[in-house]
Amino acid sequence: MSNTQFVDEVKRRRTFAIISHPDAGKTTITEKLLLFGNAIQLAGTVKGKKGSRMATSDWMSMEQQRGISITTSVMQFPYHDRMVNLLDTPGHEDFSEDTYRTLTAVDSVLMVIDGAKGVEDRTIKLMDVCRLRDTPIFTFINKMDREVREQIEVLDEIESILKIQCAPITWPIGMGKNFKGVYNLYTDTIHVFTSGQGHRIPDDIKIYGLNSDEAKAVLGDLLDDLIDEIELVKGASHEFDLDAYLAGKMTPVFFGTALANFGVREMLDDFVKWAPEPQSRTTDIAEVDPYSETFSGFVFKIQANMDPKHRDRIAFMRVCSGKYTKGMKMRHVRIGKDVKISDAVTFLAGDRENVEEAISGDIIGLHNHGTIQIGDTFTTGDHYKYTGIPHFAPELFKRVRLKDPLKLKQLQKGLQQLSEEGATQLFMPLNNNDLILGAVGILQFEVVAHRLREEYKVECIYEPVNVNTARWVECDDPKKLEEFKRKAVDNLSLDGGGFLTYLAPTRVNLSLTEERWPEVRFRATREH
Numbered sequence: 001m002s003n004t005q006f007v008d009e010v011k012r013r014r015t016f017a018i019i020s021h022p023d024a025g026k027t028t029i030t031e032k033l034l035l036f037g038n039a040i041q042l043a044g045t046v047k048g049k050k051g052s053r054m055a056t057s058d059w060m061s062m063e064q065q066r067g068i069s070i071t072t073s074v075m076q077f078p079y080h081d082r083m084v085n086l087l088d089t090p091g092h093e094d095f096s097e098d099t100y101r102t103l104t105a106v107d108s109v110l111m112v113i114d115g116a117k118g119v120e121d122r123t124i125k126l127m128d129v130c131r132l133r134d135t136p137i138f139t140f141i142n143k144m145d146r147e148v149r150e151q152i153e154v155l156d157e158i159e160s161i162l163k164i165q166c167a168p169i170t171w172p173i174g175m176g177k178n179f180k181g182v183y184n185l186y187t188d189t190i191h192v193f194t195s196g197q198g199h200r201i202p203d204d205i206k207i208y209g210l211n212s213d214e215a216k217a218v219l220g221d222l223l224d225d226l227i228d229e230i231e232l233v234k235g236a237s238h239e240f241d242l243d244a245y246l247a248g249k250m251t252p253v254f255f256g257t258a259l260a261n262f263g264v265r266e267m268l269d270d271f272v273k274w275a276p277e278p279q280s281r282t283t284d285i286a287e288v289d290p291y292s293e294t295f296s297g298f299v300f301k302i303q304a305n306m307d308p309k310h311r312d313r314i315a316f317m318r319v320c321s322g323k324y325t326k327g328m329k330m331r332h333v334r335i336g337k338d339v340k341i342s343d344a345v346t347f348l349a350g351d352r353e354n355v356e357e358a359i360s361g362d363i364i365g366l367h368n369h370g371t372i373q374i375g376d377t378f379t380t381g382d383h384y385k386y387t388g389i390p391h392f393a394p395e396l397f398k399r400v401r402l403k404d405p406l407k408l409k410q411l412q413k414g415l416q417q418l419s420e421e422g423a424t425q426l427f428m429p430l431n432n433n434d435l436i437l438g439a440v441g442i443l444q445f446e447v448v449a450h451r452l453r454e455e456y457k458v459e460c461i462y463e464p465v466n467v468n469t470a471r472w473v474e475c476d477d478p479k480k481l482e483e484f485k486r487k488a489v490d491n492l493s494l495d496g497g498g499f500l501t502y503l504a505p506t507r508v509n510l511s512l513t514e515e516r517w518p519e520v521r522f523r524a525t526r527e528h
Ligand code: GDP
Pocket: 020, 021, 022, 023, 024, 025, 026, 027, 028, 029, 091, 142, 143, 144, 145, 146, 256, 257, 258, 259, 260
């Protein structure tokens, strides 16, 4: 690959994730996007919900049983002249930490909203995370084939609750049984609704001009209402501005039905045009340019048991600059060693394949034999570290006890590794030998128990523990810190990474402690 080819290839990349509230249609739209990318022959292979076929993103037997998606996978597919990298995120709220971290590895986001329900809880939280980095957001309002709400109202809700300007690009014509298609406000084109159920991509039937005879013939009496509505919509909403979108201040909005695969193509066509190419990223030293030829990347996710037969762990790395080629040497910055990587994998078309090359914007999977942690940087250049991959203070805590006390070593090893992978957070009190687990969602505990049993052959029992929340402790004055450690020792522990943490039994205790120790910072997040 010559330098100009490299630059062209990077420019082609569009790396994004989908955010939504459960049931809004993320899985369904993912299937349709893959269908457009020819990445799957049959839509319906993404999620093996309700015991159907083995799915791309459902590896663990647990999640098959539950029909929920715990894992984050990566799907790469070409569309038009672009190469799209879609990072899947767990649908279940209990695994939201995985989702937050995945959002640090993308350049933009597609937000899917249920047209009947409007803005829901989970979307609000995920938008907060996107806002930390001003991530550009595309919006798809789904389920127009149902009786949905007045869509002007839904746009108002997005603007007021999610604090982002809406610029409708398409607008729905009717809804439910009377859904007739979408009208593109910018190309003055009606896309007539035809249902593309299942694996079929529907034909794109277009009528040019809202005032054309053809429009009149197809829409009949509905046309006059539509013309009035479009006037209203134009008056009441924002005109699309590419820069405002790229700055994360405005979202282009599209309508359709993912289930019938209608309106998705119109969205995808503009997405690959407008969504940002790979962006520069921050390290502890400087910004790294994606067009730099020096290779670098960071790990945002570790996934175990992708293939139950091989019991391996894959560390997902976002390539931030340069090019990976098979067999190359790179520096594993945290442990200060050069490693040779000859078996990185990708997920093109849903299959794991050996990658020969990957460039800025791509995701590669590294086999992890216990030396890779979330947040690790790999590079062939200066030994900088990528920053901004967050750890969130857990909200649920349990003490772990062994059924067989002789297996303490295995338990410690298992918990240490699972915490490095981000499956749970581990806290070791300073003044006793307890092992306390922290999680954001209750299912995380079940996954940990399951994996301890399967992978480390230890049976554990959870017990309640009197901890309400955790805060990472920092203090610039070493003397004060020592004093604090002496006085608060009963509430202090080290987390899996060796960082000092305050485990508060109640919120009240936390605020009192914060008041009493103004020199000490109590942080609700920590960067890896
Ligand atoms: P996720 O939880 O966000 O991944 O949502 P799914 O894609 O699994 O969809 C949730 C449910 O809504 C499923 O039963 C889908 O078949 C259904 N669904 C998704 N898109 C549409 C749509 O456009 N119209 C209708 N009527 N149902 C839809």
